[in-house]
Amino acid sequence: MTPGGGSGPMxxxxxxxxxxxxxxxxxxxxxxxxxxxxxxxxxVFPGRNKFFCNGRIMMARQTGVFYLTLVLILVTxxxxxxxxxxxxxxxxxxxxxAIGGILFFFVMxxxxxTSFSDPGVxxxxxxxEAADLERQIDIANGSSSGGYRPPPRTKEVIINGQTxxxxxxxxxxxxxxxxxxxxxxxxxxxxxFDHHCPxxxxxxxxxxxxxxxxxxxxxxxxxVFIFAFVITHVIxxxxxxxxxxxxxxxxxxxxxxxxxxxxxxFSVWSIVGLSGFHTYLISSNQTTNEDIKGSxxxxxxxxxxxxxxxGNIFTNCCAALCGPLSPSLIDRRGFIQPDTPxxxxxxxxxxxxxxxxxxxxxxxxxxxIQSTKFVLQAAATPLLQSEPSITSEELPLPGKTSISGPCAxxxxxQPTPPSSxxxxxxxxxxxxxxxxxxxxxxxxxxxxxxAPSPPGMLPSGSPITHSHTMHVLSLASQDSLHEDSVRGLxxxxxx
Amino acid sequence: QVHSLQELRRSASLATKVFVQRDxxxxxxxxxxxxxxxxxxxxxxxxxxxxTVKTLNGFYAEAEKIGGSSYLEGCLAxxxxxxxxLCMETHYEKVLKKISKYIQDQNEKIYAPRGLLLTDPLERGxxxxxISIYEDRCSSGSxxxx
Numbered sequence: 248m249t250p251g252g253g254s255g256p257m258x259x260x261x262x263x264x265x266x267x268x269x270x271x272x273x274x275x276x277x278x279x280x281x282x283x284x285x286x287x288x289x290x291v292f293p294g295r296n297k298f299f300c301n302g303r304i305m306m307a308r309q310t311g312v313f314y315l316t317l318v319l320i321l322v323t324x325x326x327x328x329x330x331x332x333x334x335x336x337x338x339x340x341x342x343x344x345a346i347g348g349i350l351f352f353f354v355m356x357x358x359x360x361t362s363f364s365d366p367g368v369x370x371x372x373x374x375x376e377a378a379d380l381e382r383q384i385d386i387a388n389g390s391s392s393g394g395y396r397p398p399p400r401t402k403e404v405i406i407n408g409q410t411x412x413x414x415x416x417x418x419x420x421x422x423x424x425x426x427x428x429x430x431x432x433x434x435x436x437x438x439x440f441d442h443h444c445p446x447x448x449x450x451x452x453x454x455x456x457x458x459x460x461x462x463x464x465x466x467x468x469x470x471v472f473i474f475a476f477v478i479t480h481v482i483x484x485x486x487x488x489x490x491x492x493x494x495x496x497x498x499x500x501x502x503x504x505x506x507x508x509x510x511x512x513f514s515v516w517s518i519v520g521l522s523g524f525h526t527y528l529i530s531s532n533q534t535t536n537e538d539i540k541g542s543x544x545x546x547x548x549x550x551x552x553x554x555x556x557x558g559n560i561f562t563n564c565c566a567a568l569c570g571p572l573s574p575s576l577i578d579r580r581g582f583i584q585p586d587t588p589x590x591x592x593x594x595x596x597x598x599x600x601x602x603x604x605x606x607x608x609x610x611x612x613x614x615x616i617q618s619t620k621f622v623l624q625a626a627a628t629p630l631l632q633s634e635p636s637i638t639s640e641e642l643p644l645p646g647k648t649s650i651s652g653p654c655a656x657x658x659x660x661q662p663t664p665p666s667s668x669x670x671x672x673x674x675x676x677x678x679x680x681x682x683x684x685x686x687x688x689x690x691x692x693x694x695x696x697x698a699p700s701p702p703g704m705l706p707s708g709s710p711i712t713h714s715h716t717m718h719v720l721s722l723a724s725q726d727s728l729h730e731d732s733v734r735g736l737x738x739x740x741x742x
Numbered sequence: 743q744v745h746s747l748q749e750l751r752r753s754a755s756l757a758t759k760v761f762v763q764r765d766x767x768x769x770x771x772x773x774x775x776x777x778x779x780x781x782x783x784x785x786x787x788x789x790x791x792x793x794t795v796k797t798l799n800g801f802y803a804e805a806e807k808i809g810g811s812s813y814l815e816g817c818l819a820x821x822x823x824x825x826x827x828l829c830m831e832t833h834y835e836k837v838l839k840k841i842s843k844y845i846q847d848q849n850e851k852i853y854a855p856r857g858l859l860l861t862d863p864l865e866r867g868x869x870x871x872x873i874s875i876y877e878d879r880c881s882s883g884s885x886x887x888x
Contacts, residue, residue, distance in 0.1 A: 356823035370867040375759045404766040413766070421869060425770055439770065457816075458824060555769055562808075569816025570808050571834045572827075576867045 289579040293371060294435040302579035304363040306448045307433050313362055313448030319510065320358070320466070324351050326507050327473045331480045338483055343476060350469045357462035358447065365575040366452030367438035369419060369427060377420040384415075409554035426555070428536055442535040451535075454575065457568045460525050467519045474511035481508075529567045530560040755877055762795065762871040772802040772868055785875065786856050794848055794860070795871065798841065805837035838864060 289302035297306050306313070324347070332344040372380070384400055400415035402422050413422045416429050419436045423429070428440035430450050439453035451459045528538060532555050537543060543553035557563050760782060765775045776795045778788045815833060819826050845862050853860055853873075861872040 353823050356825065360824050373866065376761060376866065376870060379761050406766055406769050424764065425766055461820065565813055566808050569813045571806055571812050572832050573834055574838060
């Protein structure tokens, strides 16, 4: 029987799907699989972040304290508007609740912006980048002993006359840009890393620093505002009716007013203090990180002056608060393209990124399957990209080395991606697959273009084939990736 | 051999990739090194490559420029509690679109005919300009390993 063109008998047969996991639930058909919802990049993001609203909102993993912040602000403001404002707007002016309202919306807006936006996360290096960097480092250092982690790699650059050391991040496999730092809570490198703030449930970095600053500034105004007018309220009432009477008159209000005052009193000191500290940081163009480490001295003429400062306070402030807002580099809502990483085009980057991230998320066995998928997609993509009318005669045999470069590289036993994930199981997985094809040369396997599923119609005389297939399949976890690789396997092994 | 962008996808196999790193000598602004990578020696004229990188650097400098218009944008955004970003595109984003168009243009006119391909740095976290070098499949007997 010839695969590819499709002969009569094959078309008429019904093929049952191979159960690829023990629970024997049917796999989706390849047609449906090809059109199934492609994953967005946030779903395979390697950092420890939580995403909401289909990738639009990004937060740290621990968000409990953020909810506390929300509750505190809402309750305090709510009590103020409910109990103090009616009296004050009557007695003094209705502008008080108006201003209070504006402040409140500003606080909430900036808080949500700070918490939900990307602080400036740097995406992890693609495998090719990582390999290139490793190569350059090895050239620079000479060979290091295997298995032993070499001393931290640094690169020195001169910025505005100041020598700055760039550190190599082992997690993200990049040299961190100046002022970037790796947040251990979120497991990301963040540009212009300030600090990780549990109160807003996110890191504070380049992209959301101005929102953070506006938040604490407006919050200090709000707390001072509420505190002042709550006190005013009590004073006015006590003037009217005497202090004790004032408290007696409104027994329901008394605990709330008191609570409000207490909360505000403590908040005022901490929030105002924090605002003052960050105002200082902005005016000298430093991050909290740098200030804590004492990286730069403030005095002019000293050796370690701050190379990022613009020289005067006004410019520093304007640059931090009103400067251009750089875009998010992690493209949370983009789709992971099923193209091979090797093929040309702007989608290349997206592919590599998505594939890298999905790889780094998996355990060894899954990495095996994932790298298998790379190989197969590398071979299969010329078919996928063109119309389905391309027959499998065009499909190169895996034994031949004329498959596109990385594919052949894999069959030669190099792990994929190179060096950043030395994974012996990937080699063994591949060498398992290739002999499978060569051993059972005579057996017919259908291409997925013809059969809606991997062949259930394995010839009865090939229990070994079946078990071999099952062996490969048993390596896989119960996700859709191994289904792709099985289909790819089938494609490759068709003659 | 002369390739078109589409032909590259079908007939060429990826030989290697070259990475043009960032140049931090001016601070944290986005600039790329104009040093000519030795791997491109035989593929493209030095002057064309440097021209491309310099133009890209110019674009990024324009995007990150701190001046009157950026202050205005920043103040306006602050005044609206940053809600204006929901409807308006920032200046940076506009320049990024220009950059993307420029890169595609360069790829079609200059790089693809020489078997090279530029990747937009935005897709690499603004860390590198990735240049993919392709070998023509029919010209090399066996595939080249990456």
